[in-house]
Amino acid sequence: MALTLDGKLVVAISSRALFDFEEENEVFEQGDDRAYMALQLQRLDIPAKPGVAFSLVQKLLAFNASPTVGPAVGSTSVDHGGLKSAPQSQDGAMPSTGPLQPVEVVVLSRNDPVSGMRVFRSAQHYGLAIERGSFTRGEAPWRYLKPLHANLFLSAHLSDVRAALAAGVPAAQVYPRSVHASDAHPFEVRIAFDGDAVLFSDEAERVYQTQGLQAFQQHEIEKAALPLPDGPFKPLLFALQRLQQAGTPTMRIRTALVTARSAPAHERAIRTLMNWNIEVDEAMFLGGLAKGEFLREFEPDFFFDDQTGHIESAAQHVPSGHVACGVRNGQP
Template identity: 70%
Template sequence: MPATLTGQLVVAISSRALFDFEAENRVFEAGDDRAYMALQQRLMEEPAPPGVAFSLVKKLLAFNTGGTPRVEVVVLSRNDPVSGMRVFRSAKHYGLTIERGVFTRGASPWRYLRPLSAELFLSANEDDVRQALAAGVAAARVLPDAARASAAHPDELRIAFDGDAVLFSDEAEQVFQRDGLAAFQAHERHHAHRPLPAGPFKPLLQALHTLQLAPGMRVRTALVTARSAPAHERALRTLMDWQIEVDEAMFLGGLAKGEFLREFEPDFFFDDQAGHVQSAAAHVPAGQVAMGITGG
């Protein structure tokens, strides 16, 4: 019987999101892929430093403790196959059980998300992220220079999400951008009992909700949104309609999110707006969901 990933949360991640390959990437971006390959081969025995999504991946893989496969992490990378050897060796060095990878030597790898049935794709390449989102996969462009995750919660996976254009569609955000705050508040008050359409990250939140039922690792989630009362009600009622709970909700009314996220200490934060991601990245690992009226 062929192997299958059915029933598992499949996370695809680029090598630059998992490991700190920024020095090597500067050689690659200089246009000399042969020099890049030679550099990676020279460093083959040297484990790459952890990257911005390292903590997220490490904790996700910890859900497999006990022999039940719940999470599969696959490297999906523009690296060449030989450089991919260093990725696997680095993963082994840190005790990350990563066995599958696709290496495309500069070509966009997003098309392999479909046969993997991936539910999340993290990459430092904006074009790859946009193509993944267009194909219906939750994806975010990681900021490689973002702060690393806190080590204060080794047995708890913590993830924070923006609302509109991330967990929810950008339907309401379009009203705000077109007509202003007062119209947005009135629209959301009027539609408080009508659930918002799902955004790209609803399936991931649903998968995390399922992982919360597994023994061992804990999961803590937070909704961190620029909404404030009365627009908070529609967001909460939407989650209730989905029968999905979040552990914390922050309705910040436009306040900068970074310092609030610093206190929550997530392993990753997802937002569609570049300004919010930059604010967060000073304190926590963060990535931009490049879609919708503000992220596109």
């Protein structure tokens, strides 16, 4: 019987998102891929420095290091948001502890296979249990997201991110020169999300863009009890909540909604999360204030936003990724 990643939180990540290959990438950008391959091979035994998403990956993989609730014989589970809920036995009792590894990280990279050796060696050096990867030597790797059933794709290539989002996979373009994550919370994965066009659809944002703030506020007051349509990152938030509910003795997840909304438009956002039966730990309704300094205090391992202006502000303080979808990104 073939192995499967069903039931896992699957993170697909490019080599430049995971490790700092900016110096090597400068050689590649000069158009000489042979020189790039030679440089990576020359540095094969030199571990690459951690990249922008390194902390996020390291902490998520730590969920595999602790015993979690695994499936028992005759157990059932419900597939919700890409990650199966905690299984129950046929008599309704919780199943016995099993060896389930709830997180899988896979490298999807435009690197060549030779350079891929250094990626795996660097992962091994840092104790990252990454076993799978696809290296496409310049071809778009996003097409492998579907057979992986990926819950998240992080890449430095905007075109790959756009294609992944169009295929229904939560995806973000990392800013390789973002500030790296704080080490203040070693046993907690902290993730911050924008609301409109990220967790939620861009329905309300379109009103703001075409009719202005007053019309936006009135629109949200009138629809306060009506849940916002799903955004591209709703499935990831579901998957993270399932991972949190599975629980480990040592690792936790803390989430935050960080939005430019303010009262009275806050209510529809909160009610939408309630309707989805999703809880976030913190919610910041900033009413247009710059997000960067608030994110600096929250200290996330990663922040997702659809507006480049917010990302540029945030990247000075925390690891950040651009969710390139919605009206702000030219989608009709």
